[in-house]
Amino acid sequence: MERIYIIGIGLIGGSFARDARKALPEAQFFGIDANPDHVAKAIELGIVDAAATLDELKEADLVVLSVPVDTALNVLPEVLDHIGDHTLVIDMGSTKAGICKVVDEHPKRRHFMACHPIAGTEFSGPTAAIEGLFKGKTNIICEVEKTAFKLQEKGLALFNNIGMRIRYMNAVAHDKHIAYVSHLSHISSFMLGKTVIEKEENERDIFDMAGSGFASTVRLAKSNPETWTAIFKDNEENVLETLDEYIANLEAFKHLLETKNYQGVHDAMQSTNHIKQILKGIE
């Protein structure tokens, strides 16, 4: 691959460019971003070599679409309109059903591979882009059978080169399950941060009392609001379902406390303790 275009050069696109550069030292990298400062910064940081526009995508070997998922729904069809015969387009969004649907009838559908690399940090923008973010991480690919065989091969070779594990999944199932293991965590963390800030905002030294446990639980509340508003909007039905179940569990726990059912409080926690075993290997 010689010409790689990154559309949306923030944490995810920028980090992917860094890893791909290492894997493909001969390739040239181009940045496209609605925010010209982001492209300039990405060039300055050596993430991409130059700015580009959609009109140049005819020459692209690979286009990486790493914009908020609501923007991706608009941009992807346009990208497919511009690409050449040998171009592979991948996206990196946290939701997959909508994006697959929006290009399902597109004449260039076979040029697109729907991806969700499970990687990230709570930071954003090109300065947050780091090398090695994707190494050892899982990349979930949806509707792989709809991507042309040769282009699948090209994408998989790059992911393999970067050190990612591949999992294949149905797009609708992806969105349902990811709501539990990713989207809900963000809401729980944002609302925890909000609750504590509302109460303690004017007593800043109270945060001196916070330890690493609080910091860990509230870490995702530093995430980018644009990115996450788009995700919650695109995956609204699933997210609302997880949120209902979460609130119901909190209400049930509250009831146990209120009725002084401490055996119940204990058991609710104990039954969750085996998350230890389940998560082994993730951290």
Added chain:
Amino acid sequence: MERIYIIGIGLIGGSFARDARKALPEAQFFGIDANPDHVAKAIELGIVDAAATLDELKEADLVVLSVPVDTALNVLPEVLDHIGDHTLVIDMGSTKAGICKVVDEHPKRRHFMACHPIAGTEFSGPTAAIEGLFKGKTNIICEVEKTAFKLQEKGLALFNNIGMRIRYMNAVAHDKHIAYVSHLSHISSFMLGKTVIEKEENERDIFDMAGSGFASTVRLAKSNPETWTAIFKDNEENVLETLDEYIANLEAFKHLLETKNYQGVHDAMQSTNHIKQILKGIE
């Protein structure tokens, strides 16, 4: 200090013993625990030198009480009954109002210093005890004026030697604020783990989709149920208040999503983003 007795030789007591041993290489350390296996393990691991009983506390220079907070309410008066004229007793519990109240009229009240070192991990038992857990961490001391001046000095010298920062606080205020910055995080994490496990228990490979964000948010759900049942029980009123506010914020967020008020969704997250600045230095 020559003779130090640790009552409750788990994560906290064991880690404190490890740090105190380093600070006081000449001292002898003794373990007292309701579970004889814990004492045996602590001796094997070199955390303490020998087992002991409450009857020996007359000889103690320092007694460290690091048992679940409900047990501490019963054990502390008994400990004070047994100590000698030069003994300092400190506790390490996450709640402070109850423990201060229970010994307020005790003839040996001036031998007790109420402490809450803000340190821990999600693991428990003597095998979880690690060196350096307390270094650089905050130790909140309550009602310090009720501790004899000479014994205050003795305790503070040790904390200083271990590398802890000291903060003084009213016990009732401590319990109110710690509910926000520590206790609520544990509930949000336990209930997040419970919600996801209930849904995905039979589809273990779904956890392949979980990334570091989920792991971080659910980390505290590995914590010890005995420890935390006791804390929630002892700090019930404050914990219920935080839980009510947390649930109200989750309901409000859900309402924003249901009514497709995406600007509101965005703003709720953005207004919480400055937790970044607030938490600087904790992680």
